[in-house]
Amino acid sequence: MINNLYIMFPEIFLSLSIFFILMVGVFIKKSFNLIFNLTSLIIIVTISIILTNPNNEEKIFLDSFIRDPFSNYFKILILLSTLFVLNSSKNFIIDNKLDKFEYPIIILLSILGMFFMVSSNDLILFYLGLELQSLSLYILASIDRDNLRSTESGVKYFVLSALSSGLLLYGCSLLYGFTGSTNFELIADQLNNENTGAVFAMVFILVGLAFKVSAVPFHMWTPDVYEGAPTSITSYFAVVPKVAGLALLIKFMFVPFSNILLEWQTIVIFISIASMILGAIAAMIQKNLKRLLAYSSIGHIGYALAGVATGAISGYQSSIVYISIYVIMNIGAFSCLYLLKKDGQYKENISDLSGISKKHPLIAVSLLIILFSLAGVPPLGGFFAKFYVFVAVLEKEMYALAIIGLITTVMSAFYYLKIIKTIYFDDSIITFEPTKNRTAQFSVIASCTILITFFLYPSVLNNLVNTLFVS
Amino acid sequence: MNFPILSTLIFLPLVSSFFILLSKNKTTNVSSISISLFSSVATFFLSLFLWYSLDINTSEFQFVEEKSWINNYIKFKLGIDGISILFIVLTTFITPICIISCINSVKVRVKEFLIAILILETFMIGVFCSLDLVIFYLFFEAGLIPMFLIIGVWGGPRRVYSAFKFFLFTLLGSVLMLVAIIVIYWLTGTTDITQIYEIQIPKEYQNILWLAFLSSFAVKMPMWPVHTWLPDAHVEAPTAGSVILAAILLKMAGYGFLRFSIPMFPLASEYFTPLIYTLSIIAIIYTSLVALMQDDMKKLIAYSSVAHMGYVTLGIFTLTKQGIEGSIYQMISHGLISAALFLCVGVVYDRLHSRMISTYGGLVNYIPKYSFLFLIFALAALGLPGTSGFLGEFLVLAGAFQKSFLAAMLATFGVVLGAAYMLWLTKRVIFGVTNNSEIKKINDINKSEVFMLVTLAFFILFFGFYPLPLMETFNVSVNSLISNYETALITN
Secondary structure, rough: OOHHHHHHHHHHHHHHHHHHHHHHHHHHOHHEEEEEEHHHHHHOOOOHHHOOOOOOOEOOOOOOOOOOHHHHHHHHHHHHHHHHHHOOOOHHHHOOOOOOOOHHHHHHHHHHHHHHHHHEEEEEHHHHHHHHHHHHHHHHHOOOOOOOHHHHHHHHHHHHHHHHEEEHHEEEEHHHHHHOOEHHHHHHHHOOOOHHHHHHHHHHHHHHHHHHHOOOOOOOOOHHHHHHOOOOHHHHHHHHHHHHHHHHHHHHHOOHHHHHHHOOOOOOOHHHHHHHHHHHEEEEEEEOOHHHHHHHHOOOOOOOOHHOOOHHHHHHHHHHHHOOOOOHHHHHHOOOOOOHHEEEEOOOOOHHHOOOOHHHHHHHHHHHHHHHHHHHOOHHHHHHHHHHHHHHHOOOOHHHHHHHHHHHHHHHHHHHHHHHHHHHHHOOOOOOOOOOOHHHHHHHHHHHHHHHHHHHHOOOOHHHHHHHOOO | OOOOHHHHHHHHHHHHHHHHHHOOOOHHHHHHHHHHHHHHHHHHHHHHHHHHHOOOOOOOEEEEEEEEEOOOEEEEEEEEEEHHHHHHHHHOOOOOOHHHHHHHHOOOOHHHHHHHHHHHHHHHHHHHHOOOOHHHHHHHHHHHHHHHHHHHOOOOHHHHHHHHHHHHHHHHHHHHHHHHHHHHHHOOOOEEEHHHHHOOOOOHHHHHHHHHHHHHHHOOOOOOOOOOHHHHHHHOOHHHHHHHHHHHHHHHHHHHHHHHHHHHHHHHHHHHHHHHHHHHHHHHHHHHHHHHOOEEHHHHHHHHHHHHHHHHHHHHHHHOHHHHHHHHHHHHHHHHHHHHHHHHHHHHHHHOOOHHHHHOOOOOHOOOHHHHHHHHHHHOOOOOOHHHHHHHHHHHHHHHHHHHHHHHHHHHHHHHHHHHHHHHHHHHHOOOOOOOHHHHHOOOOOHHHHHHHHHHHHHHHHHHHOOHHHHHHHHHHHHHHHHHHHHHHHHH
């Protein structure tokens, strides 16, 4: 076994570096900057480790840990998005006095948890990874501990998330009881639709996962946590755990539950439709940008789940493409929030954006591109994300799902247009400070460039994702 | 043909809009205006060259460009034939006129306005060049973004409402088309329309797919009862926006019927003919009556556009040679006439800041040049022989009489109504008594306005007397469209 340890080299490196920078933080005073930069370095090194290591499927620890193209893709996506989220929020963190050295360390810990989640091939490892991630996220949500809203959101998230983890664990134990195994592949062999108890377990696990990706009807925490947590944390919440959650959802559908397709498909279709509709309607009346983005992310998860609901590999691929483009759009959107600074305060209401096109044309154009892309208007990247999902959905002749999805697209276009209206049509009220936050600017520009030029080579991402499902 | 001439045509305006973005002069905007004017005129000449070098004796698509795009199964495919070239030339012809018009009418954020117009031009040319359903949808929808901004940023007092209505109506209509496109893809394995023409789409799917395409085209056309966004959008849009909207955006739907609905779904087109007749007749008569009662000049012209588009749909779905040729002719001529009328309204609006008919009266006594040109356009709009407006309507009616006497009768009645509202408008605005003292101080049209309006008037009269250049261009393509349609009907 010890010869095979190289399979989990990225995880080992990550854990050791976390301990190392924790020591740095403890023994060196005022070390936020150092640790922050070290964290970025660790992320980059981990990415290069993953990229340079072989990509083929290998298992270790009694087949409970798996390294394959699928998990590697998600690990890189998680790391890259964290890199962008973290760096563009640095000024925000310092301005809001959140520059405690634990901040980046806890983020790295949650990434470690996600690594184990996406690499798990066993219920126990999966649950451990999930809990490591969740515990780190509870702390992050309440990291602004003197702020009432932040603390509240942390507690809220903890209570609800712990409940869902409980359900999940109950599902796992049921699954073990009915199939006699914790290994995903062995479970898959044992399962069939006559195994009613296992179907029960599947429902519990699905509920737990739906909570983690904030799909309706398990979305209640999302708006409050998004609004209450500091923006830097919100942007992390909106992007990275969603990716890991969706990866896990796809993994569960693809491996252990692949033989009870009809049972889970109905549930996934329902939560997908419910998320799309709620995301579209509830966002219309929001006044706070972060809250609006929370509802919009619920809607987007609905579209990603529509791809999962097809129960076909092409559908899973389309969801992965969807979530990847979603990540790019959300990093852009949140990075724009870091540029809206006035008198030391970051503005987060839609009305604060009023008429910024006159004084800050670049922010306005970037938001325009990102918002139209979120709305799924061609020729921007967001359109292709939706396009691939609907191609997959219609391949399975799920017409109702496709039509509901497209109608909610139109409904959600309404609230994105409302923001664009505020930016472009209304009179200017606030002049923001010229920003020194170069990394946030870079993230915004990078995200816009990708979204605009996506239509030139729309199949790059597809070709990449096509290689993930070889088995 | 190795040189990608169509891509050049499509992306030339986009590239030049990028240069405008980089150009710097804050006070006069001379450089942005000259860059955009130069590039749009260059695009126009390029499209004329295309028209010149197009072989009009074949119905094959020419200048075809193909490039693998999405996973090798959806191709980026462009090409033109005798029908699309006319719409391309119309687009490239109207765009420089819009840019000239904005010298007088747009006062704020000129640079952004020009960028929006040029990006819109790219998308519009793209619509008429695309030979792939996905590309078509891409360009068709993408045009919403610049148009939304043009209405919303530079529009009138109720611009927000109008811009939202425009955007959401059109988007809602076209999402069903997207579903239909994907379904076609799974049925035939391709979205390349030249291949779909050859593979017959199964009978049982045709009707529902045809309706999905209709939902998009009917909104864009606009057909009764989903036309209500158009008057709002026109009234609030700035002059150049109205011109583009009426002259080109509305033509996309008519072009879509010819390029997609009829050749791909011949059986459904036959089946739904009565529906289209009914909607067209209602559009012609009802919106003409509504136009009669308008107080707002722009709104009146907008409703008249709906009525004129009624003739277009009627003509297309007669599925006769005269009907279809008449519709294409009507679309081109309406492109010129409605553009001219909106420019005329823009001219007086720039001076008195009112679109109300009651503000004006007796203009002929003070601004005779303007009044003369206005009269030409009004007469062209009501279809006076000798103007391009006459020929289109005449051919459509000739086609309609072959298929349905009742529909043709009622449509003819619409011609009378058209004359009524246009003449009454002219009477109230150009002639009549001057009640408003400000009119006495009004200036006659300046050089750039004379240039725009005279050019348009020239072409309206030219194509009224000498329709051959247009007719020859689309003749063969229309013949093959009809013969393919008839073969499809016989084989099924």
